[in-house]
Amino acid sequence: MVSLKVNGTTHSVDVDDDTPLLWAIRDNIGLTGTKFGCGVAQCGACTVYVDGQPVRSCVTPVSAVGDSEITTIEAITGKEAEAVQAAWTARDVPQCGYCQSGQVMSAVALLKENKKPTDRDIDLAMNGNLCRCATYVRIRAAIHDAARALEI
Amino acid sequence: MTAHDPNLSRRNLSRRTWLKGAGALVIGLHLPGTARAQSSGAGAAFRPGGNATFAPNAFIRVAPDNSVTVLVKHIEFGQGPFTGLATLAAEEMDADWSQMRSEHAPADVKLYANLAFGVQGTGGSTAIANSWEQMRKAGATARAMLVQAAADAWKVPAAEITVVSGVISHASGKQGRFGEFAEAASKLPVPENAPLKPASAYKLIGKEGAVKRLDSYDKSRGKAQFTIDIHAPNMLTVVVARPPRFGGKVASFDAAATLKVKGVVDVKQIGSGVAVYATGMWPALKGREALKVSWDESAAEKRGSRELIAEYRALARQKGTTAGKHGDAEAVLAKADKVVEAEFVFPYLAHAPMEPLDGYLQWDGTEALARFGSQFQTTEHQTIAAILGLPPEKVKLETMLAGGSFGRRAQVSQHLAAELAMAAKAIGPNRPVKLVWTREDDLAGGYYRPLFVHRMRGAVKDGKITAWADNIVGQSFFLGTPLEAMVVKDGIDATSVEGANELFYEIADFNCEVANPKVGVPTLWWRSVGHTHTGYAVECFIDELLQAAGQDPLSGRIALMGDKHARAIAVLKAVGEMANWKGPGPVGDRARGVAVVESFGSFVAQIAEVSFVDGEPKVHKVWCAVDCGVAVNPDVIRAQMEGGIGFGLGHALYGELTLDQGKPVQANFDSYRSLRIQEMPEVEVKIIASTVAPTGVGEPGVPPIGPAVANALAALGQQRPRQLPMVGRTV
Numbered sequence: 095m096v097s098l099k100v101n102g103t104t105h106s107v108d109v110d111d112d113t114p115l116l117w118a119i120r121d122n123i124g125l126t127g128t129k130f131g132c133g134v135a136q137c138g139a140c141t142v143y144v145d146g147q148p149v150r151s152c153v154t155p156v157s158a159v160g161d162s163e164i165t166t167i168e169a170i171t172g173k174e175a176e177a178v179q180a181a182w183t184a185r186d187v188p189q190c191g192y193c194q195s196g197q198v199m200s201a202v203a204l205l206k207e208n209k210k211p212t213d214r215d216i217d218l219a220m221n222g223n224l225c226r227c228a229t230y231v232r233i234r235a236a237i238h239d240a241a242r243a244l245e246i
Numbered sequence: 247m248t249a250h251d252p253n254l255s256r257r258n259l260s261r262r263t264w265l266k267g268a269g270a271l272v273i274g275l276h277l278p279g280t281a282r283a284q285s286s287g288a289g290a291a292f293r294p295g296g297n298a299t300f301a302p303n304a305f306i307r308v309a310p311d312n313s314v315t316v317l318v319k320h321i322e323f324g325q326g327p328f329t330g331l332a333t334l335a336a337e338e339m340d341a342d343w344s345q346m347r348s349e350h351a352p353a354d355v356k357l358y359a360n361l362a363f364g365v366q367g368t369g370g371s372t373a374i375a376n377s378w379e380q381m382r383k384a385g386a387t388a389r390a391m392l393v394q395a396a397a398d399a400w401k402v403p404a405a406e407i408t409v410v411s412g413v414i415s416h417a418s419g420k421q422g423r424f425g426e427f428a429e430a431a432s433k434l435p436v437p438e439n440a441p442l443k444p445a446s447a448y449k450l451i452g453k454e455g456a457v458k459r460l461d462s463y464d465k466s467r468g469k470a471q472f473t474i475d476i477h478a479p480n481m482l483t484v485v486v487a488r489p490p491r492f493g494g495k496v497a498s499f500d501a502a503a504t505l506k507v508k509g510v511v512d513v514k515q516i517g518s519g520v521a522v523y524a525t526g527m528w529p530a531l532k533g534r535e536a537l538k539v540s541w542d543e544s545a546a547e548k549r550g551s552r553e554l555i556a557e558y559r560a561l562a563r564q565k566g567t568t569a570g571k572h573g574d575a576e577a578v579l580a581k582a583d584k585v586v587e588a589e590f591v592f593p594y595l596a597h598a599p600m601e602p603l604d605g606y607l608q609w610d611g612t613e614a615l616a617r618f619g620s621q622f623q624t625t626e627h628q629t630i631a632a633i634l635g636l637p638p639e640k641v642k643l644e645t646m647l648a649g650g651s652f653g654r655r656a657q658v659s660q661h662l663a664a665e666l667a668m669a670a671k672a673i674g675p676n677r678p679v680k681l682v683w684t685r686e687d688d689l690a691g692g693y694y695r696p697l698f699v700h701r702m703r704g705a706v707k708d709g710k711i712t713a714w715a716d717n718i719v720g721q722s723f724f725l726g727t728p729l730e731a732m733v734v735k736d737g738i739d740a741t742s743v744e745g746a747n748e749l750f751y752e753i754a755d756f757n758c759e760v761a762n763p764k765v766g767v768p769t770l771w772w773r774s775v776g777h778t779h780t781g782y783a784v785e786c787f788i789d790e791l792l793q794a795a796g797q798d799p800l801s802g803r804i805a806l807m808g809d810k811h812a813r814a815i816a817v818l819k820a821v822g823e824m825a826n827w828k829g830p831g832p833v834g835d836r837a838r839g840v841a842v843v844e845s846f847g848s849f850v851a852q853i854a855e856v857s858f859v860d861g862e863p864k865v866h867k868v869w870c871a872v873d874c875g876v877a878v879n880p881d882v883i884r885a886q887m888e889g890g891i892g893f894g895l896g897h898a899l900y901g902e903l904t905l906d907q908g909k910p911v912q913a914n915f916d917s918y919r920s921l922r923i924q925e926m927p928e929v930e931v932k933i934i935a936s937t938v939a940p941t942g943v944g945e946p947g948v949p950p951i952g953p954a955v956a957n958a959l960a961a962l963g964q965q966r967p968r969q970l971p972m973v974g975r976t977v
Contacts, residue, residue, distance in 0.1 A: 137685075190600060227893070229888070
């Protein structure tokens, strides 16, 4: 049994210590907004926050998480999350949509650290998140939109 | 898939049927030649969205709460049919966009066939094209009956009633919304020919900002449900150990260590390999890791990419099957003073959709429900029924949102549906299964864009291109399959030569030949199909010949088109104006390249502005002009051009799936390099105004970008890359 604090609730999950956080969240806790894309931290679809920091849950074993606070796409809150998700919808960023949970998680984390990111800042923060539909033009624009909305 | 059926939009919907639901107005349109019994069986018990008032042979449902739900017969995996088909219906209903919803239609060929295919399925960028008239008629019929119901209630002539943004009104001051009249309308006779609006009256179709994607909200919040998200009581997760080489088979296996893994429930040999059943994904993966399988590779394909390229190059020097010919190119080339030669080599490519292949199936021995991102519902439904030994009417298929396809889910072989059914059958009834492929399974799993070689020769004399020869070699994924009759004519697989056997360019002496060698690597269409390689070979080579002839790449192309290709000329001129084209340059460290390709009935021209940084092409900006007929959803079209450019660029720069002695080399995204945000150029799109019936947009953005970049590199003093990918090639 492993104890995981996810989205403010403590869950006891019956998994081996080496189980990636991703599969505990999806298969055992039943939160499926966090996606599997590669299993080797190359695509970012599985991005969650551990104590507020974005991590790739597909390569983070549950044993490494301890009693940290885990936050998934289902529970992100605050003005940055609202601004990013509003911008994503207004720009019609998603196509297939499968990678977008991870994109949104990375974008919100960026704006929490950096209120007015440059294109270069966006490249650095978002280059771990693959989008095979190549929605990158709109991801970039939506992050700028969200940053502008946060200024007001 | 190519489906250039000029009669598509003129096909009549021969019969319409109203189906009554409790308080819901439901419209069904029977299709020509298929208007038999009302649908029963597949889909009858199973209802998208779980709405108990739904009847299956229907496109439109109006609920008492005024919501209008469009049942979309095409799978939504990014290209926007949920939004597009709803737009067509909403336009003719005069609905307000905020009341529109979309759901996948169930699998039912009688109701939901793609009019371009004759079976239910998505592909060939046909979703809007084949639905253009069908969905507008569905909307117009719904509107007419709602109006009649209001006229009856208000005791006024229907002709005096107007509908604006979902509000039905009469000059007397009476007003109501759709929901109020749904039940009464459902009892009315169906009008035979509800009139369609003239284009001048459109409020949604073609209007900027009038329509937003119906799926953006959920997809931005982790709420959209994909196949991999399905959970059910007692469900097992299944991963399959498959042969390391194509054509290999299980010789024997030892599951002792696997069965000791906590969470592993069972191990079974199935047709595609050895299936590991577990209570979740991680135990399934650990169980597969512990599995010992001995493979029989006696019939496996053992050639690698290097050997295949050498064989193809030799084949390109032999006589192939003639796919296009006029004049006598060989004679002109033999006598020419100046012959330009170029050989282009294209690697195998994986589609690598973000959501790897997966599927869910539950059955109790007499009935089954399959849920997955089905792209060819009719044949997949049949395949599942056949493997489970059930009559088709006992098998329901629900189409799920899918995390991309790019052709991967459009399976001629039905291998995913078959594997899903085999996995369910092997474990027995009442154990629902969710089959999941990993990224490694995906990249090693075949069904690639085939490896191709184009051997091109051209003659230039006195500033004119006088001859053109193209010898194409690559696998056909149609020859020898049940779909052969659909695309293979006179031994020519159209998907091998489309875009190369007929050119825009008037060249007096022209020859195009093809050879389709048999190789044991499963291949498949890949976003824009034959144009993925013909677009590059043709548009690089014409650029090279124009350069040899001393002509401008853009005006030289237009000059070669004569007066036959007005739409291609128009997109070239438009893109030239957008980019303020003054020749390829270079200006400073940047140069520009142009390309134009027609695919799936749409015309796309692109100009790429490129520099060369740290040994790699850096694409700064792409201008794109597209003519896809009537632009139903301009912003979705722009998104498809942006995405198509990114997809095409990523693969031209970095994409290759190499075989080494028959084994796939690139195992995950660390080696199967995919375009990332810092490599995405700025994109500017212009949509050409048109009154022609709409054609595809999902694929046509892809083909021009590779050659546009290559042609810009030529202007920077480099050779146009003869072998793809441009960066980090391993062969």
